[in-house]
Amino acid sequence: MNNLRIELAKNLKPKPQDETKLGFGDIFTDHMFLMDYDEGQGWHDARIVPYGPLPLDPAAMALHYSQEVFEGMKAYRAEDGRILLFRPQENFARLNRSNDRVCIPQIDEEFALQALIELLKIEKDWVPHLKDTSLYIRPFIIASDAHLGVRPANSYLFVIILSPSGPYYKEGLNPVKLYVENNYVRTVRGGTGMAKTGGNYAASLKAQVEAHEQNYSQVLWLDGVEKKYIEEVGAMNVFFVIDGEVITPELVGSILPGITRKSCIEMLRGMGYKVTERRLSIQEVAEAYKAGKLDEAFGTGTAAVISPIGHIKWGDLIMDINNNEIGDISMKLYNELTGLQWGRIPDPYGWVVEVK
Amino acid sequence: MNNLRIELAKNLKPKPQDETKLGFGDIFTDHMFLMDYDEGQGWHDARIVPYGPLPLDPAAMALHYSQEVFEGMKAYRAEDGRILLFRPQENFARLNRSNDRVCIPQIDEEFALQALIELLKIEKDWVPHLKDTSLYIRPFIIASDAHLGVRPANSYLFVIILSPSGPYYKEGLNPVKLYVENNYVRTVRGGTGMAKTGGNYAASLKAQVEAHEQNYSQVLWLDGVEKKYIEEVGAMNVFFVIDGEVITPELVGSILPGITRKSCIEMLRGMGYKVTERRLSIQEVAEAYKAGKLDEAFGTGTAAVISPIGHIKWGDLIMDINNNEIGDISMKLYNELTGLQWGRIPDPYGWVVEVK
Numbered sequence: 001m002n003n004l005r006i007e008l009a010k011n012l013k014p015k016p017q018d019e020t021k022l023g024f025g026d027i028f029t030d031h032m033f034l035m036d037y038d039e040g041q042g043w044h045d046a047r048i049v050p051y052g053p054l055p056l057d058p059a060a061m062a063l064h065y066s067q068e069v070f071e072g073m074k075a076y077r078a079e080d081g082r083i084l085l086f087r088p089q090e091n092f093a094r095l096n097r098s099n100d101r102v103c104i105p106q107i108d109e110e111f112a113l114q115a116l117i118e119l120l121k122i123e124k125d126w127v128p129h130l131k132d133t134s135l136y137i138r139p140f141i142i143a144s145d146a147h148l149g150v151r152p153a154n155s156y157l158f159v160i161i162l163s164p165s166g167p168y169y170k171e172g173l174n175p176v177k178l179y180v181e182n183n184y185v186r187t188v189r190g191g192t193g194m195a196k197t198g199g200n201y202a203a204s205l206k207a208q209v210e211a212h213e214q215n216y217s218q219v220l221w222l223d224g225v226e227k228k229y230i231e232e233v234g235a236m237n238v239f240f241v242i243d244g245e246v247i248t249p250e251l252v253g254s255i256l257p258g259i260t261r262k263s264c265i266e267m268l269r270g271m272g273y274k275v276t277e278r279r280l281s282i283q284e285v286a287e288a289y290k291a292g293k294l295d296e297a298f299g300t301g302t303a304a305v306i307s308p309i310g311h312i313k314w315g316d317l318i319m320d321i322n323n324n325e326i327g328d329i330s331m332k333l334y335n336e337l338t339g340l341q342w343g344r345i346p347d348p349y350g351w352v353v354e355v356k
Numbered sequence: 357m358n359n360l361r362i363e364l365a366k367n368l369k370p371k372p373q374d375e376t377k378l379g380f381g382d383i384f385t386d387h388m389f390l391m392d393y394d395e396g397q398g399w400h401d402a403r404i405v406p407y408g409p410l411p412l413d414p415a416a417m418a419l420h421y422s423q424e425v426f427e428g429m430k431a432y433r434a435e436d437g438r439i440l441l442f443r444p445q446e447n448f449a450r451l452n453r454s455n456d457r458v459c460i461p462q463i464d465e466e467f468a469l470q471a472l473i474e475l476l477k478i479e480k481d482w483v484p485h486l487k488d489t490s491l492y493i494r495p496f497i498i499a500s501d502a503h504l505g506v507r508p509a510n511s512y513l514f515v516i517i518l519s520p521s522g523p524y525y526k527e528g529l530n531p532v533k534l535y536v537e538n539n540y541v542r543t544v545r546g547g548t549g550m551a552k553t554g555g556n557y558a559a560s561l562k563a564q565v566e567a568h569e570q571n572y573s574q575v576l577w578l579d580g581v582e583k584k585y586i587e588e589v590g591a592m593n594v595f596f597v598i599d600g601e602v603i604t605p606e607l608v609g610s611i612l613p614g615i616t617r618k619s620c621i622e623m624l625r626g627m628g629y630k631v632t633e634r635r636l637s638i639q640e641v642a643e644a645y646k647a648g649k650l651d652e653a654f655g656t657g658t659a660a661v662i663s664p665i666g667h668i669k670w671g672d673l674i675m676d677i678n679n680n681e682i683g684d685i686s687m688k689l690y691n692e693l694t695g696l697q698w699g700r701i702p703d704p705y706g707w708v709v710e711v712k
Contacts, residue, residue, distance in 0.1 A: 025415070026504075054414050056410050064426050064496060066420060097660060146382075147381075168505070170697050191544070202548065203548045206456075225581050
């Protein structure tokens with residue numbers, strides 16, 4: 001690649017010995033991608049360099065005003081050793097939509113993907129081998145100006161780091177427990193919910209801590225206006241199977257447009273299921289549950305993959321879904337999605353990109 | 357002070373020569389305060405060290421999930437050379453309330469204030485002399501763990517930096533122009549609006565850019581639920597004088613509890629004005645305007661001080677307030693507030709803290 005400087009690390013770190021012990025997002029590889037933006041100059045000085053601290057001025061605007069966006073992707077190792085990406089173009093396209101929301105300049109999506117592939121070629125031995133493990137990819141952009149007035153920054157840093165990881169939830173494919181959050185709000189229409197930007201996550205922490213204290217994995221967020229309609233889980237989008245119909249909340253501006261979500265809708269339709277994107281109230285889910293028509297529920301996300309939901313608490317109502325077991329549709333979807341991602345089945349969609 | 361290590365800079369930077377040219381938050385002094393937090397150990401290693409880059413791991417959680425809070429305060433130089441702070445205890449108390457909202461561990465407020473005073477004693481020559489200039493103080497806390505799963509961090513960095521600054525608005529005491537934002541939302545009840553955390557500011561940037569393009573200084577935010585009730589301006593709280601009564605939006609959870617706001621309410625009551633904290637719709641303001649009863653409007657904030665509002669655009673309605681001149685109440689308030697802050701008048705409230 002032109003315009004990409006590469007400086008290799010002199011000393012390589014030991015790779016994780018026991019891949020059964022891989023956590024999520026704790027270990028980082030030997031190199032990272034960096035690129036600078038300066039007003040008037042545009043994006044420049046793309047480089048792959050040894051992984052190390054970013055020397056940020058204490059007044060760097062991202063540290064004060066959270067002008068920052070990120071993406072989450074994975075590199076998967078196929079049984080034949082190939083390294084695969086899943087719809088990476090979608091991630092860089094979404095990164096640019098997030099950029100737009102918080103006034104960060106657009107990146108060249110094609111260049112970013114090529115730079116990522118170069119980085120992955122250098123770090124290919126870091127892609128783990130064990131089933132359900134992957135190399136988690138974190139592209140992110142932060143405002144780096146040293147300035148304390150509130151305005152969009154004039155300089156930015158685009159970074160890609162890589163982390164060999166196991167499952168996001170310790171439950172794996174065992175169903176997770178959610179509780180419906182009634183107090184805190186993650187974001188609202190007109191806010192930043194459709195963007196992958198830090199503030200949405202900071203806003204979600206307190207509810208998550210309270211959920212953990214009650215032995216729940218995550219919270220299920222309702223809309224911030226009426227507190228009636230189901231939005232998402234923060235780390236994943238959600239789907240409900242009611243009376244044979246697969247329903248997921250429509251993208252109303254406060255919900256992250258998940259790439260796994262979008263892929264699942266297409267795959268389910270390909271399998272012949274009726275899939276509907278629409279407003280879905282927690283009341284409707286509760287009524288379906290009481291009528292014995294809530295067949296399955298599951299979450300989707302790059303980190304979470306397909307995560308069956310076995311238990312939802314809404315006020316005093318406890319909904320135990322499908323006897324706390326993974327449902328048929330969730331299982332089929334999991335097999336198809338992970339089959340594509342790890343190259344175990346043919347890809348009729350053109351979604352898989354090989355790193356080569 | 358015990359427990360505060362001091363390492364002085366070997367080379368000092370030149371101080372700004374022409375204080376009439378001071379901008380806001382662009383220049384930083386020779387030293388900064390730092391303190392670390394680690395799970396199990398608590399806050400430790402408080403130190404004043406030369407101002408310089410913070411070496412943050414690229415996976416530091418503040419850069420991804422915006423787990424970060426800040427404060428804004430000023431050190432004022434009195435004519436007799438004394439250096440004064442204005443209600444600094446309130447800022448550290450609010451910092452702890454912000455901490456609570458985004459799951460950052462509490463700080464020792466009294467220790468933080470003493471550490472700030474030590475830092476100011478070292479940097480006293482950086483407090484500018486010119487009227488309306490001050491040394492802006494920025495305490496902030498960022499999550500510093502290198503971890504990509506979404507959860508509260510286990511380690512944090514508490515930093516205080518100082519910046520000699522002129523007025524926040526280039527308009528100075530000339531009235532600013534606002535427009536009522538109808539599209540974007542800054543935050544919502546149940547969100548993080550009452551906390552000084554970065555995500556609120558990132559969410560506000562796009563509306564601010566659009567306002568600037570139309571030659572407005574800032575936007576006036578409405579509530580995120582009904583888009584009816586006035587909230588704040590992002591950089592300041594707002595007050596309206598309608599038919600002799602001073603009205604400011606009540607603190608409903610989505611509005612920053614400004615220390616200047618609180619002080620103005622107390623001062624105005626002391627001057628004998630009727631001050632009401634309540635919900636105030638933009639419709640009510642518009643009707644008062646049409647009836648000739650919208651006497652004055654102004655914003656309050658540490659950075660903005662008292663900023664008269666001369667012009668508000670709401671859809672097609674343009675409200676020109678008090679002939680675009682500063683009103684009597686705004687002027688009295690400005691004189692009393694700045695009189696206290698710069699030590700020009702006696703302090704009957706016990707709000708002023710001298711650095712000595």
